[in-house]
Amino acid sequence: MRNRRCAVDKRLRQLIRGDKRVIAQTITTVENATDPKVLEQIFPHTGKAYHIGITGPPGAGKSTLVNVLCQHLLTDGKKIGIIAVDPTSPFSGGALLGDRVRMTDLSLHKDVYIRSMGSRGSLGGLAQKTKDVALVLDAAGMDYVFIETIGVGQVELDIAQVCDTTVVVLVPESGDSIQAMKAGLLEIADILVVNKGDREGSDRFMLELKFAFELREQVTGWDFPILKTIATKPEGIPELGAAIAAHRSYLEGCGMLEKARKIKLKRRIHELIENRISSHLREHMIGEHELDTMLDKMYRRKLNPFRVAARIADRIIRPQ
Amino acid sequence: MARKIRVLVGKPGLDGHDRGAKVVAAALRDAGMEVIYTGLHQTCESIVEAAIQEDVDVIGLSILSGAHMTLFPKVLNLLKKRHASDIVVIGGGIIPQADMKKLEKKGVKKLFGPGTPTSEIITWIQEATVKKRSRPKRGTVKPTKKLRQKAAVKRRSGKKSARQKKKPKHKKK
Ligand SMILES: Nc1nc2c(ncn2[C@@H]2O[C@H](COP(=O)(O)OP(=O)(O)O)[C@@H](O)[C@H]2O)c(=O)[nH]1
Ligand SMILES: [Mg+2]
Numbered sequence: 001m002r003n004r005r006c007a008v009d010k011r012l013r014q015l016i017r018g019d020k021r022v023i024a025q026t027i028t029t030v031e032n033a034t035d036p037k038v039l040e041q042i043f044p045h046t047g048k049a050y051h052i053g054i055t056g057p058p059g060a061g062k063s064t065l066v067n068v069l070c071q072h073l074l075t076d077g078k079k080i081g082i083i084a085v086d087p088t089s090p091f092s093g094g095a096l097l098g099d100r101v102r103m104t105d106l107s108l109h110k111d112v113y114i115r116s117m118g119s120r121g122s123l124g125g126l127a128q129k130t131k132d133v134a135l136v137l138d139a140a141g142m143d144y145v146f147i148e149t150i151g152v153g154q155v156e157l158d159i160a161q162v163c164d165t166t167v168v169v170l171v172p173e174s175g176d177s178i179q180a181m182k183a184g185l186l187e188i189a190d191i192l193v194v195n196k197g198d199r200e201g202s203d204r205f206m207l208e209l210k211f212a213f214e215l216r217e218q219v220t221g222w223d224f225p226i227l228k229t230i231a232t233k234p235e236g237i238p239e240l241g242a243a244i245a246a247h248r249s250y251l252e253g254c255g256m257l258e259k260a261r262k263i264k265l266k267r268r269i270h271e272l273i274e275n276r277i278s279s280h281l282r283e284h285m286i287g288e289h290e291l292d293t294m295l296d297k298m299y300r301r302k303l304n305p306f307r308v309a310a311r312i313a314d315r316i317i318r319p320q
Numbered sequence: 321m322a323r324k325i326r327v328l329v330g331k332p333g334l335d336g337h338d339r340g341a342k343v344v345a346a347a348l349r350d351a352g353m354e355v356i357y358t359g360l361h362q363t364c365e366s367i368v369e370a371a372i373q374e375d376v377d378v379i380g381l382s383i384l385s386g387a388h389m390t391l392f393p394k395v396l397n398l399l400k401k402r403h404a405s406d407i408v409v410i411g412g413g414i415i416p417q418a419d420m421k422k423l424e425k426k427g428v429k430k431l432f433g434p435g436t437p438t439s440e441i442i443t444w445i446q447e448a449t450v451k452k453r454s455r456p457k458r459g460t461v462k463p464t465k466k467l468r469q470k471a472a473v474k475r476r477s478g479k480k481s482a483r484q485k486k487k488p489k490h491k492k493k
Contacts, residue, residue, distance in 0.1 A: 020369075027375065096357060114370075114374075
């Protein structure tokens with residue numbers, strides 16, 4: 001028992017020191033939920049990292065942008081963790097994770113750790129898994145944690161809620177602004193970036209976006225910036241870095257950072273309780289066999305699912 | 321659900337195209353694996369660093385440039401230096417039979433010649449990963465009662481195993 005305790009303490013110390021192998025293995029543990037104690041152990045050492053979400057359509061240049069932005073930030077001697085999420089194939093459950101191709105400048109830097117994740121992680125619930133992985137990087141002493149996700153669908157919006165500052169990256173290609181609005185991307189953006197500023201139509205696209213956003217500034221008090229970048233050149237990167245810093249000091253200045261992080265913690269607790277209860281219900285309270293025997297009756301419309309669900313739920317909520 | 325198999329597919333060295341590597345990478349993905357693709361012209365250092373950060377089970381290298389006799393051993397050495405020799409290294413490309421033998425002796429676990437059906441590579445990786453994961457990880461073994469008893473028996477019989485030599489160090493702490 002003492003030996004095990006010793007080994008755990010040692011690994012925790014290695015993690016906090018930023019040992020990359022230990023970070024990597026801890027993330028695997030957390031991603032697969034094989035040891036529920038790990039998160040409890042690291043939690044007291046978290047809360048220091050600043051989380052930046054980079055989201056937008058595939059091919060917008062998110063990875064390329066992270067690559068250059070991080071090089072810019074590293075000059076201040078900061079430590080950076082990057083979580084790069086790429087889509088998992090819904091058919092095979094496999095994933096081709098290629099974000100590292102665009103981040104080769106960072107791959108050997110001693111103060112950078114990059115982890116690729118498949119969007120439909122091992123046990124579902126990508127948003128939660130991403131939060132857990134971010135906790136590990138936070139405990140490992142990262143000053144910044146970047147989370148790159150493809151901005152489509154609810155899951156990605158959830159991930160954005162992990163972040164202190166969310167940067168939405170769009171490109172001048174037609175239809176993007178409408179798509180982005182539909183997907184609710186613009187609501188979650190703290191900073192909007194039009195990348196591929198070298199492409200035709202980027203100035204017009206910037207104007208369109210500015211019109212769409214004139215109202216929003218007044219609502220939040222944050223002077224919502226729309227920036228143009230060329231990640232491949234690179235151009236506009238110091239400005240993006242400055243905008244992130246400005247958003248951070250805005251949040252800190254008005255007490256919003258603490259408030260927002262508390263709301264996130266609260267939401268987390270709700271999620272955890274719900275998970276726990278629903279898996280308990282599935283395992284112990286709702287008999288699959290009982291349901292199966294009723295299916296036939298429901299199929300023949302002799303029973304209705306609403307009544308069945310209500311009856312089972314009542315049995316759980318008010319036993320006897 | 322079972323833990324996903326994670327594989328890094330990389331192309332060290334200077335050869336020009338990565339069609340083969342991409343075909344294999346896509347096949348592995350379709351077999352349900354998470355494939356980390358690192359792109360062309362990678363140094364051995366960056367491949368090993370990526371493999372460690374991504375906590376992969378397997379590194380698959382595609383080498384067509386003829387530099388296999390330097391690149392494979394270099395990757396193996398770097399892994400050893402990082403105490404990460406448990407990561408399985410395999411490869412593909414045009415490699416003469418004699419070289420294959422030499423490399424496999426040095427620690428490359430498997431080399432696939434050109435035209436190997438991807439199904440063969442998939443099956444090999446699946447089996448190798450099961451084997452790899454069933455081995456206890458360095459530094460994470462907790463000495464169970466059984467192990468301790470075994471060690472005690474060995475101690476009495478005067479034989480010393482590698483595990484035992486390390487043990488006193490552990491106790492001093
Ligand atoms: N012309 C141009 N191409 C870019 C720019 N930024 C990225 N790209 C290219 O866009 C492609 C997709 O980039 P990537 O970073 O992988 O996009 P992601 O899918 O959003 O992560 C790559 O071929 C990049 O080289 C840019 O500012 N201008
Ligand atoms: Mg990307």
